[in-house]
Amino acid sequence: MEATRQHQDEPHALPRTSDIDVVVVGAGLAGICAAIVAAEQGASVQVLDSAHGGGASAVSGGVIYAGGGTRQQVEAGYGGDTPENMFLYLREEVGDAVDEATLQRFCEESVGHIAWLEKHGVRFSGALCPFRTSYPTSNYFLYFSGNERAHPFATVATARPEGHRAVGVPRGGMNLTGMDFWTALYDSAVRLGVKFQFASKAEEVLLDGNGNIEGVRYRAIDNKAKSFRRYLSLTSRAAKYHGLSMHSVAKRLDRWAKATWERDAYQRTLEARSVILAAGGYIMDNDMIKKFMPWASRTAPLGTAGDDGSGIRLGQSVGGSVSYMNYFTTWRLMYPPESLLEGIVVSTSGERIAAEDLYGASFSNIMVEKHGGCGFLILDSKQWQKVKIQAKTQTQMPWKAFIQYLIYWAHEKAKTLEDLARKLKVDPSALKTTVQAYNNAITSDKPDPVGKLGYRSIIATGPFYGIDISLKPSGMMVVPAMGLGGLRVDGPSGLVLNDTRERIRGLYAAGRNAVGICSNSYISGLALADCVFSGKRAGEHAACA
Structure with a gap:
């Protein structure tokens, strides 16, 4: 993928342009939707992206x-x-x-x-x-x-x-289609005349003498420089490894990319009447994570190097306020196979954590907030056999590899529940009592003790199996995490709000740069849906402002 041709100037010069109506910072899903809508409204649009476009959306499931x-x-x-x-x-x-x-x-x-x-x-x-x-x-x-x-x-x-x-073409044996989703929109944006400048990082939102938005100052690698393609190749490869939770490899590539950019990028300014911040989340920023989510060191960041909080900081630099910064989502997804949900998940005290048929991120958040991020999935031999059978038809790479890892390696097995509890370091007496309560509700046709509505079968036939699903930052049992907060925005327009909830004219935020639909809790697809919604909202308003 090549960036659209940019203005060519002498390196390290500070060229200034004034023929752009809308600048979009970030070419992920929110940014690309904002750019398309603004272009459809007749606005001239320039998109800046610190990497190669796509962001976390392109390495998602689509x-x-x-x-x-x-x-x-x-x-x-x-x-x-x-x-x-x-x-x-x-x-x-x-x-x-x-x-x-x-x-x-x-x-x-x-x-x-x-x-x-x-x-x-x-x-x-x-x-x-x-x-x-x-x-x-x-x-x-x-x-x-x-x-x-x-x-x-x-x-x-x-x-x-x-x-x-989204329908797409499997890549590397995996059916993740986030890249297909984003690429279709990128191609459409190019056809509409949207200009893209990759390998460019916005560093300052510019204001005129009256405090009105005037554009941005940014640094970029010239797209004719030898290092341009090298930089984009490094960031593209790093994003793929981040998507696979292979963060040690990804971070090494990110460091090489950053060194290339620091050496060869030069400053420019871009004048525009509106700026839309859509530069991703903040899960990759250590300072923000330590401040708002200190427990996140026990998880793996879900995102790319661009999710460094830079867009949020840009908004704050001109008076934007933030909210929900300590809200998060973690993914300990326990299905498929769906028969895994027939078991129960207990804490170290042996008590049920929550209804196992909750969406995995909803369940994980309860496990983090109330049980220190520790949990253990308990199944009997009949349920275990169902898991092995269903895994053949209900899973696909890379999830299939994870389930096979559970079945053949990452579990404990014991003849009795008490012995299993001791292996898992769970209270044996409490676990036995919890299982009895679970079974009694099923056999007496009563509601589940913690409200599970489906996937109920008694745990009675040994041997018994236990899987430690506690937070882990690496390996096959890694638990990804993502922050959900951002800049506060006006509901009708997407304009950024200051501390007194006044709108900052000409400055918008979208996607994970903004508080949005998924900032309180996350379910699959809600973040991309919010990117489309908030991106379109900002683009429409900015084009007509």
């Missing part, structure tokens, strides 16, 4: 949370979904992260978002996954991606499949 009656839902037999039903469910998930009017707008526009993405080349399908999964195999593209069927969510809204995975 899932967008959408509902209200999409074409894909209709194809799968769920045409009865409505924006109102979607709103009722998401209100439980989103809480007060955004105001009610913003959430209502998000739901009402959801069907249109899918149609808009399809217009710009992203492909979706109504092939519904028939089993509970954290990510569908290559045959399926629509699934229940959150807590739709879990308590209390199933009591407030009718469960509908709202995880829409």
Whole structure:
């Protein structure tokens, strides 16, 4: 992929241009959506990206949370979904992260978002996954991606499949389609005349004498320099390794890329009446993590080198305020195979942590907040055999490798529950009592003690199996984490707000640079959906400002 041709100037000069209406900082999903919409409105747009574009979205699974009656839902037999039903469910998930009017707008526009993405080349399908999964195999593209069927969510809204995975070409044996999602939009943006400058980092938001947004100062490697392609190659490879949680390799590549950029980048300024900050999250910034999420050292960062909090700091530098910075999501996904959910997860005290049929990130957050990030999945031999059988059809690389690792290596086995508890360093007496309560509720046809609605089977037949699912920063049992906070923004426009909640005219934030739909809690597809929503919102308003 080559960057669009930029203005060519002498190295280390400080050229100034004034023919751009909108500058977008960051070429991930939020940035690319903002750029496309602004260009559709007739604005001239320049996108700056510190790497090669794509950001964390391009190394993701390519899932967008959408509902209200999409074409894909209709194809799968769920045409009865409505924006109102979607709103009722998401209100439980989103809480007060955004105001009610913003959430209502998000739901009402959801069907249109899918149609808009399809217009710009992203492909979706109504092939519904028939089993509970954290990510569908290559045959399926629509699934229940959150807590739709879990308590209390199933009591407030009718469960509908709202995880829409983009159709794409498997790469390296894996069916992750985030790159297909992003590439389709990038190609559309180029056709619309959006200019891209890769290997460029915004370092300052410029203000005029009256405090109005005037543009940005940035540093960039000239796209004709020999080091330009080397830099983009290093950042592209690093992003792939970050996506695979191979962070030691990724960080080495990032260091080489940074050294190249520091040596060869030179300063420029770009004048524009509007600046949209869409530069990713802050999980890669050690100072922010130590301040807001000190426990995150026990997890692996989910993102790329660009998720260094720079976009958030740019907003703060001109008066922007932040919120939800200590909110997070962690992923200890326990399915597929879905039979893993038939077991129970206990703390070191032997007590149930939460309903196991919750979405994996929702469950993990409870495990972190209330149990120190420690948990143990308990199954009996019948459940274990079901896991082995289902793994053949319900998993695909790289998840298949992880499940095989659990089945053949990363577990404890014992003839009795008490012996298993001792191996796991769990209270034996409490574990026995917890299992009895779980079994009694099933045999007496009573509600589950912690509210699990499905996937219930008694734990009675030895030998018994235990898997340590506690937080781990590396290896096959790694637990990824991502921060959810950002700059506070105005609901209708996406303009950044200052400490007194006044709008900073001409400055917008989108995606993980902003507090948004997924800032309170995360379910699969909600971050990409928020990128599309907030990016389009900022682009529309900026183009017309």
